[in-house]
Amino acid sequence: MRVGRMVDVASDVFFALGDETRVELVRRLSVFGPQPTLRLVEGLSISRQADTRHLEVLEQSGVVKSRKVGREVLRELDSVVLDNAATWLAQRAMEWDDRLDSLKRFVEGSREQEREL
Numbered sequence: 001m002r003v004g005r006m007v008d009v010a011s012d013v014f015f016a017l018g019d020e021t022r023v024e025l026v027r028r029l030s031v032f033g034p035q036p037t038l039r040l041v042e043g044l045s046i047s048r049q050a051d052t053r054h055l056e057v058l059e060q061s062g063v064v065k066s067r068k069v070g071r072e073v074l075r076e077l078d079s080v081v082l083d084n085a086a087t088w089l090a091q092r093a094m095e096w097d098d099r100l101d102s103l104k105r106f107v108e109g110s111r112e113q114e115r116e117l
Contacts, residue, residue, distance in 0.1 A: 013085035016061035021046060022054050026063060026077065034076035037066075 017023055021044060028040055041051040055075065058064035062081035066073050 010085045010088040012061040013063055013081060016057050016063050019054065019057075021050070022058055025054060025058060025075075029064065029075060029077045034074050036069075036072040036074055038072075040075050 017026065024044070025040060029035060037055065044051065046054075055064065059066060062078055064075050065078050066075050068074075
């Protein structure tokens with residue numbers, strides 16, 4: 001996957017997961033597996049329009065995919081998209097660790113130079 005595309009995908013995923021209701025929907029799908037829409041949103045204290053909007057955001061980000069099974073719409077997680085976002089995040093964490101290590105070496109080197117003066 002191209003770097004620019006990877007950033008776009010990660011950005012979409014993190015935006016989608018930036019809402020507690022959507023995180024709860026993802027949690028339910030993660031724990032219980034594919035769910036019909038009505039079962040998935042059952043017990044959420046939000047309107048049907050809000051349910052629909054949250055599911056649209058999750059689908060547009062690629063986190064959730066849907067398929068029609070008979071008269072029901074079945075929602076499920078797309079683990080590839082989530083894995084790609086996790087990989088992107090892990091890469092950023094390694095980059096920051098490297099930068100912080102470099103800063104630490106610089107600061108410690110500066111202290112050594114001050115002691116020698």
